[in-house]
Amino acid sequence: MTSFENIPESCDVVVxxxxxxxxxxxxxxxxRGFDVVLxxxxxxxxxxxxxxxxxxFWKFMDMSGVTSKVKEAGFLSxxxxxxxxxxxxxxxxxxxxxxxxxxxxVERDEFDHILLxxxxxxxxxxxxxxxxxxxHRTVVARTDDLVSGVRLL
Numbered sequence: 001m002t003s004f005e006n007i008p009e010s011c012d013v014v015v016x017x018x019x020x021x022x023x024x025x026x027x028x029x030x031x032r033g034f035d036v037v038l039x040x041x042x043x044x045x046x047x048x049x050x051x052x053x054x055x056x057f058w059k060f061m062d063m064s065g066v067t068s069k070v071k072e073a074g075f076l077s078x079x080x081x082x083x084x085x086x087x088x089x090x091x092x093x094x095x096x097x098x099x100x101x102x103x104x105x106v107e108r109d110e111f112d113h114i115l116l117x118x119x120x121x122x123x124x125x126x127x128x129x130x131x132x133x134x135x136h137r138t139v140v141a142r143t144d145d146l147v148s149g150v151r152l153l
Contacts, residue, residue, distance in 0.1 A: 011035040011125070018126070023115035027064040030123040037125045040116070048108035052078065055099035066118040073110060077102035 011034075015026045018040030026038040061067040079102055080093040094103055120126055 011037045018116050020115055023119045024064055026124040027119040027122050039127050046109055050107045052105045055094045055101045055103050058101045069114050076105040
């Protein structure tokens, strides 16, 4: 996942953590012309538990331009759900709440990897784990084979 050759010595924004939120904000900032370095400690794809995303998440996929890549992954779609309330089983459709797209059950390793690759394709530089942030506005990223310093402007 990580490409170390293109890590700049300085940048506008450092994002720590490459989960869905970190990848998303990195993508949006890079698309708007900011120099972004995303620091993620894990090598991707990495094993993670799957999870369900309610249909509202499509808004954010559209916003960052990754919708087609998420659709191509073929995750299990869900039109609604079931809940137990006061001993009764209730079924519901997401359409009842105004959604015209399905919820998805995603495998987080694959989903996160898609978002990280998309962020990189939008110009976000990526590096390994954060070790030594200091008061001099420098973040040092360290992996087994590389130490990279990024100075914040």
